[in-house]
Amino acid sequence: MTTSTRTRRTGVLVVGASVSGLNTVEALRRRGFRDRITVVGDEPHLPYDRPPLSKQILSGAWRPERTLLRAPRMLADLDMELLLGHRALALDLPTRTVQTTAGPITADAIVIATGATPRTLPVPEGVRGVHVLRTLDDALALRDEFAAGPRVVVVGEGVLGAEISATARQSGLDVTMTGPLHAPMAAQLGDLVAGQLADLHTRHGVALRLGVGVQSILGEHGRVSGVRLADSRTLPADLVVVAIGAVPATDWLVGSGLTLDRGVVCDARCRAAEGVHAVGDVARWHDRGTNTAVRLENRTHAAEQAAVVAANILGAEDVYQPIPYFWTDQYEVKIQVHGTVPPDARATVVEGDPAQGRFLVRYERDAVPTAVLGWNMPKQARMQRQILLDAQSASGPALTSAHSS
Ligand SMILES: Cc1cc2nc3c(=O)[nH]c(=O)nc-3n(C[C@H](O)[C@H](O)[C@H](O)COP(=O)(O)OP(=O)(O)OC[C@H]3O[C@@H](n4cnc5c(N)ncnc54)[C@H](O)[C@@H]3O)c2cc1C
Incomplete structure (x- = not known):
């Protein structure tokens, strides 16, 4: 890692070298932006x-x-200065200068694309075998642990906890999933689908110990030995994966003058701020449709x-108002969700049959469709997306695609 005190000057500085940062650069170049672009990312990859x-x-x-977003030659074609293994440390808003471990960088426009970092639980000092999963290095370290055939406890019943449990189980491991909700992904997908997911995991041999929080992680002889639950039960473990959500990576922006509130x-x-945009997992933007501040964590x-x-950096005044979309793959099941599932939404199976392992669920609130979910029915779910757009045009700008105002 080189450090410098010389101030670099650039047209656009993107902080965070992942999907949202890279997509911003590509969109800028597609729109004909020819000035200098610098990207700072703290991962080495x-x-x-x-x-x-x-x-x-x-x-x-x-x-x-195989996980590379673009081949090295395509990255070279973007003609950007890619400072990998370097971290942004602070932002000075009036001069639009970011202090980085590669030295200060002043830019006409700054894009904050620093994503999120996993929440953790306290681990007794010196105890190994407790992991999180956010980065490629995390995944490789976890995969290495799988090789020893450990008993795994996954803490967290959200999307990541459910996926990790499925993959661990398919790798032949003894897996227990635990978390405060009564079924996997109940918070994201509601009871109907969460119940199906609970059955799916149980059928595949995952032990569900749900509806109870974790009190502490236990260790013996420098290695994790179990998870103590709030009801005093202990789940024995040789490996614990903590998947309890992520917090936006805004630590480097504290004191910058930007408004930070869960993103x-x-x-x-x-x-x-003037000349500063945020994108991806780190951004909490004002969603005009719901008139609320929204932050999404998904790839699309x-x-x-x-x-x-990118359009707005170049002078457009585009309002961002997506129909959210995410997918998850667990065992033989592929789930696609278009739209938003409010906690009080009513879920109805409108096509297919859960017993057959293929079905479509429509979510409604006050008789207005808010989301569609396909369980091994990707095409049908995509087709139903139109219903969300129709609902939006009928009831005002509740759910629309990204568009210019
Ligand atoms: C294991 C896993 C599985 C997922 N599966 C799905 C899925 O199936 N479907 C789906 O829709 N979504 C999925 N997601 C979510 C999706 O990957 C994220 O929404 C997406 O990666 C967000 O992209 P981003 O560029 O905003 O942030 P990130 O991908 O988090 O990238 C941010 C980058 O900025 C870097 N950074 C942070 N702070 C600094 C700093 N101060 N200086 C420099 N660099 C910094 C980070 O190290 C990181 O490289 C998954 C996420 C994970 C972790």
Whole structure:
């Protein structure tokens, strides 16, 4: 790692060299931006994709190179200065200068694309065998642990916890999933689908110890030995994976003058301040449809929001208003969700049959469709997306695609 005190000057500085940062650069170049672009990313790897980490990388089906978002030659064609292994330390808003471990960088426009970092639990000092999963290095370290055939406890019943449990189980491991909710992904997908997921995991041999929080992680002789639950039960473990969500990576922005509130707070055009935009997992933008500040953590959002940010840097006034979309793969099941599932939404199976392992669920609130979910029915779910757009046009700008105002 080199350090310098000379101030670099650049047209656009992107902080975070992952999917939302890279997509912003690509969109800028596509729109004809020819000035200098600098990208600072604290990971040592070329930009890679995270969804395969909990699936194909953890299972060993893919080699790490397959996760690369673009081939090195395509990155070279973008003609950007890529400072990998370097961290942004602070932002001076009036001069638009970012202090980095590679020295200060002053830019006409700054894009904050620093994503999120996993929440953790306290681990007794010196105890090994407790992991999180966010980066490629995390995934490779976890995969190495799988090789010893450990008893795994996955703490967290959200999407990541459910995917890790599925992959660990398919790798032949003894897996227990634990978390405060009564079924996997109940918070994201509601009771109907969460119940199906509970059955799916149980059928595949995952022990569900749900509806109870974790009190502490236990260790013996420098190695994790179990998880103590709030009801005093202990789950024995040789390996613990903590998947209890992630917090936006805004530590380096504290004191910058930007508004930070569970993310970088932005307007409807993803602008955090004059000449500063945020994109992807780190951004909490004003969603005009719901008139609330929204932050999404999914792959498609990162790419779609990047296109809007690039346009706005170049002078457009585009409002970002997506129909959220995410997918998850667990065992033989592929789930796609278009739209938003409010906690009080009513879920109805509108096609297929859960007993047959293929079905479509429509979510409604106050008789207005808010989301569609396909369980091994990707095409049908995509087709139903139109219903969300129709609902939006009928009831005002509740759910629309990204568009210019
Ligand atoms: C294991 C896993 C599986 C997933 N699976 C799915 C899925 O199946 N479907 C789906 O829709 N979504 C999935 N996601 C979510 C999706 O990958 C994220 O929404 C997406 O990666 C967000 O992209 P981003 O560029 O905003 O942030 P990130 O991908 O987190 O990238 C941010 C980058 O900025 C770097 N950084 C942070 N702070 C600094 C700093 N101060 N200086 C320099 N660099 C910094 C980080 O190290 C990182 O490289 C998954 C995520 C994970 C972790």
